[in-house]
Amino acid sequence: MNAAPSRTVRTTCPYCAVQCNFDLHTEQGLVTRTTPTRDCPVAHGTVCKKGLSAPGDLRHPDRLTTPLLRRDGQLVPVGWPEALAYVRDALTPLVQSAPQRVGVFGGGSLTNEKTYLLGKFARVALRTPHIDHNGRYGVASASAALNRTFGLDRGLGFPLDDLPRSDLIVLVGANVAETLPPVMQYLKAARNRGGAVYAIDPRVTPTAKVAGRHLAPRPGTDGVLALGLLHLMKQWGRIRPTAPAHGLSDVLWHADDYPPARVAHDCGVPEEELIVLARAYADARTPLILTGRGPEQHTHGTDTVQAWINLAFLTGHVGKQGGGFGTLTGQGNGQGGRQHGQKNDQLPGARSLRDPRHRAQMAAHWNIPEHQLPQPGHSAQELLNACGDPGEGGLDALIVLGSNPVVSAAGAGQITERLKALKHLIVIDFLPSETTQLATLVLPGSMWCEEEGTTTNLEGRVQRRRRAMTVPGAAREDWRILCDLAHAVGRPHGFTYPTFRSLQDDFFLATRGARADYSGLSAERLDRASAQWPVPRADGPDTPLAYAPTYPTPDGLATLHVPRLPAPDLAPRALRLTTGRLSGQYQSGTQTRRNPALKGANAAQIHPDTAHAHGLRAGQSVTLITAHGQATLPVTLTPGIRPDTLFIPPFHWPGAANLLTDPAALDPHSRMPGFKVTPVTLRPAPAITANSAPERATPHPTSPALQP
Numbered sequence: 106m107n108a109a110p111s112r113t114v115r116t117t118c119p120y121c122a123v124q125c126n127f128d129l130h131t132e133q134g135l136v137t138r139t140t141p142t143r144d145c146p147v148a149h150g151t152v153c154k155k156g157l158s159a160p161g162d163l164r165h166p167d168r169l170t171t172p173l174l175r176r177d178g179q180l181v182p183v184g185w186p187e188a189l190a191y192v193r194d195a196l197t198p199l200v201q202s203a204p205q206r207v208g209v210f211g212g213g214s215l216t217n218e219k220t221y222l223l224g225k226f227a228r229v230a231l232r233t234p235h236i237d238h239n240g241r242y243g244v245a246s247a248s249a250a251l252n253r254t255f256g257l258d259r260g261l262g263f264p265l266d267d268l269p270r271s272d273l274i275v276l277v278g279a280n281v282a283e284t285l286p287p288v289m290q291y292l293k294a295a296r297n298r299g300g301a302v303y304a305i306d307p308r309v310t311p312t313a314k315v316a317g318r319h320l321a322p323r324p325g326t327d328g329v330l331a332l333g334l335l336h337l338m339k340q341w342g343r344i345r346p347t348a349p350a351h352g353l354s355d356v357l358w359h360a361d362d363y364p365p366a367r368v369a370h371d372c373g374v375p376e377e378e379l380i381v382l383a384r385a386y387a388d389a390r391t392p393l394i395l396t397g398r399g400p401e402q403h404t405h406g407t408d409t410v411q412a413w414i415n416l417a418f419l420t421g422h423v424g425k426q427g428g429g430f431g432t433l434t435g436q437g438n439g440q441g442g443r444q445h446g447q448k449n450d451q452l453p454g455a456r457s458l459r460d461p462r463h464r465a466q467m468a469a470h471w472n473i474p475e476h477q478l479p480q481p482g483h484s485a486q487e488l489l490n491a492c493g494d495p496g497e498g499g500l501d502a503l504i505v506l507g508s509n510p511v512v513s514a515a516g517a518g519q520i521t522e523r524l525k526a527l528k529h530l531i532v533i534d535f536l537p538s539e540t541t542q543l544a545t546l547v548l549p550g551s552m553w554c555e556e557e558g559t560t561t562n563l564e565g566r567v568q569r570r571r572r573a574m575t576v577p578g579a580a581r582e583d584w585r586i587l588c589d590l591a592h593a594v595g596r597p598h599g600f601t602y603p604t605f606r607s608l609q610d611d612f613f614l615a616t617r618g619a620r621a622d623y624s625g626l627s628a629e630r631l632d633r634a635s636a637q638w639p640v641p642r643a644d645g646p647d648t649p650l651a652y653a654p655t656y657p658t659p660d661g662l663a664t665l666h667v668p669r670l671p672a673p674d675l676a677p678r679a680l681r682l683t684t685g686r687l688s689g690q691y692q693s694g695t696q697t698r699r700n701p702a703l704k705g706a707n708a709a710q711i712h713p714d715t716a717h718a719h720g721l722r723a724g725q726s727v728t729l730i731t732a733h734g735q736a737t738l739p740v741t742l743t744p745g746i747r748p749d750t751l752f753i754p755p756f757h758w759p760g761a762a763n764l765l766t767d768p769a770a771l772d773p774h775s776r777m778p779g780f781k782v783t784p785v786t787l788r789p790a791p792a793i794t795a796n797s798a799p800e801r802a803t804p805h806p807t808s809p810a811l812q813p
């Protein structure tokens with residue numbers, strides 16, 4: 106056997122939306138080492154520990170290398186012919202007589218090409234309306250607010266390189282030091298140029314410490330805070346709208362109801378601190394508001410983000426270099442993942458499944474009659490809630506690619522029961538997860554550097570993901586598996602791509618003329634340089650600044666909406682549970698929990714006064730009880746958190762956060778569950794150790810906002 110020569114392949118990280126580039130060095134066909142590169146257009150040579158350690162999983166002993174079929178209650182290894190025969194027998198009758206009883210669940214970690222193919226598979230091969238993805242749990246609220254305001258969601262409408270031009274950056278519920286670490290260099294550069302950075306978070310996060318300025322509103326009240334700032338901007342004569350728009354006067358009148366005293370009271374912050382932030386915003390030349398999941402993952406997340414967009418727009422900063430508004434996408438391809446057709450209401454290129462013109466364009470591209478395209482189906486959480494329901498709208502079968510909903514969906518306890526009630530649960534993954542454990546069929550897929558593709562990062566930058574090695578054992582590249590499934594259910598037409606390249610070219614072409622137009626891209630162009638979409642022409646430029654008027658709306662104008670916000674829960678002893686990420690772990694942990702280089706502790710952060718009031722001491726554990734479930738975790742006494750708020754990691758370990766969240770309540774616009782606020786009560790419990798290496802209690806400095 107000839108030994109494969111050593112190679113160096115430049116590719117992008119499998120994890121977050123920064124999409125750092127790094128070089129993979131291979132020996133004998135295996136990746137042995139990762140080195141950062143200064144040529145990376147996003148991180149300029151910095152990567153985080155997750156990215157550096159990512160190759161550790163590629164040949165992990167747990168790696169799935171053969172299909173697994175459930176027989177007599179056990180998952181047993183089988184060959185591909187048997188696996189695909191199961192798919193044929195299970196799905197063909199449904200696809201022919203009741204396609205709406207089959208669901209598809211995707212994820213924002215999939216490349217653009219796989220996202221496109223998954224959507225095409227659902228609509229053209231299965232012909233089901235029910236496909237959605239985990240982006241509904243992430244940026245969906247900001248996305249809904251941006252789309253309804255500007256007709257466009259580009260996350261950050263400008264390059265990260267513009268951040269240092271801002272003289273005030275307001276981070277609303279975004280803990281970038283832990284979640285998007287290379288972004289910190291841009292915040293530091295802004296500060297070095299004399300700018301200020303504010304962190305708005307119920308905790309003194311590592312980001313807040315670097316920012317130096319912190320405001321800690323009650324979770325779920327960010328929208329009220331933005332209205333309070335708008336009120337003061339109006340009072341101080343700082344209103345100068347970015348452009349003519351619909352809804353301006355309604356939004357301005359509505360802000361009259363939010364004077365500082367009311368806002369300070371509702372948000373639980375000192376009025377003086379609100380005024381200090383407002384002064385800084387009023388005096389800044391190029392203030393920039395950046396939202397993370399903190400204000401977005403609420404059942405009023407869309408209107409909350411809307412309130413911040415209204416503020417940026419009415420003070421004239423949207424579209425300015427270095428100023429305005431942006432949301433920080435989280436997953437590696439969170440942005441491409443929410444554009445190219447795995448959303449329940451959307452076709453590739455961010456087209457709408459409801460728009461007759463868009464339907465006609467895609468039907469023509471796919472060479473099918475337009476009436477064959479389904480209408481919009483269930484959104485992500487509703488899709489999971491419908492699993493195993495024998496009634497109308499229920500699902501008998503679900504195909505999952507790129508998500509671990511048993512851990513990450515709201516009300517995971519209830520969702521687990523729903524998935525167990527399915528007749529067929531087919532999961533394509535490369536490592537065992539809590540969701541593969543429930544599957545009737547597991548198909549072994551490909552990891553990041555085992556396949557070609559493109560991803561779109563948080564600034565809308567499209568980059569190549571390059572292959573450095575092949576899949577192990579009988580694992581297959583995900584795109585091939587999707588084609589195999591289409592063939593197995595008897596719908597091969599349009600699913601016979603001779604090479605990956607032919608799929609990629611089909612994808613780029615499918616976006617021609619759409620809002621998210623990638624049709625000017627090719628692998629060769631991306632080898633020369635990354636490009637920010639839209640890129641409509643092969644010989645034309647890309648689009649670094651996306652939000653310049655006119656907007657892609659019917660009349661070219663933006664539409665501002667009056668935010669509808671619930672009254673905050675001001676009961677004096679009410680405790681709220683919130684969730685957020687830790688630097689050392691990624692998502693539902695399938696990849697990072699196995700990696701000994703990455704640590705972190707699944708513990709509840711509680712203010713010492715709150716712990717004391719509930720008879721809890723350091724070293725003890727606490728049982729958290731909500732209307733939806735309960736979980737017991739070790740306690741970390743955390744002086745830097747609001748006394749009325751408890752914080753736990755969202756889902757890096759199973760059996761905690763989402764046993765406590767509500768599976769039913771959703772934002773009316775984004776269909777987002779309320780991951781970031783759940784009313785909770787506590788009970789001291791005997792000490793248990795953290796699920797992983799325990800972290801020492803970190804004494805955060807007390808924020809001024811939290812002093813009694």
Ligand SMILES: Nc1nc2c(c(=O)[nH]1)N[C@H]1C(S)=C(S)[C@@H](COP(=O)(O)OP(=O)(O)OC[C@H]3O[C@@H](n4cnc5c(=O)[nH]c(N)nc54)[C@H](O)[C@@H]3O)O[C@H]1N2
Nearest residue numbers: 278280284324325397398399435436685686688690691692
């Ligand atoms: N290490 C690591 N990095 C990641 C990920 C990971 O799992 N691990 N996941 C990636 C993904 S998919 C995403 S979406 C991003 C998310 O990145 P972030 O948006 O930074 O995510 P979170 O940590 O969930 O939430 C941010 C902060 O919101 C605060 N918060 C909670 N409730 C509220 C509230 O009501 N208002 C305000 N203002 N703040 C609140 C929390 O205390 C937390 O510090 O991270 C990406 N990067």
Ligand SMILES: Nc1nc2c(c(=O)[nH]1)N[C@H]1C(S)=C(S)[C@@H](COP(=O)(O)OP(=O)(O)OC[C@H]3O[C@@H](n4cnc5c(=O)[nH]c(N)nc54)[C@H](O)[C@@H]3O)O[C@H]1N2
Nearest residue numbers: 214239242243507508509513533534550684692693695755
């Ligand atoms: N309580 C609470 N819950 C939350 C959140 C929160 O803040 N609080 N955040 C929400 C957010 S923002 C997100 S993004 C979701 C994420 O949660 P999930 O949707 O569960 O996403 P991951 O944990 O990334 O799961 C990805 C799964 O797909 C596999 N996978 C990843 N990439 C690929 C691929 O290319 N091919 C194949 N075949 N498999 C792949 C991984 O091994 C893993 O098993 O969780 C949400 N849930």
Ligand code: SF4
Nearest residue numbers: 118120121125153156
């Ligand atoms: S996880 Fe994000 S920040 Fe870390 S190396 Fe990967 S892309 Fe870069």
Ligand SMILES: [Mo]
Nearest residue numbers: 242243435436
């Ligand atoms: Mo996310």
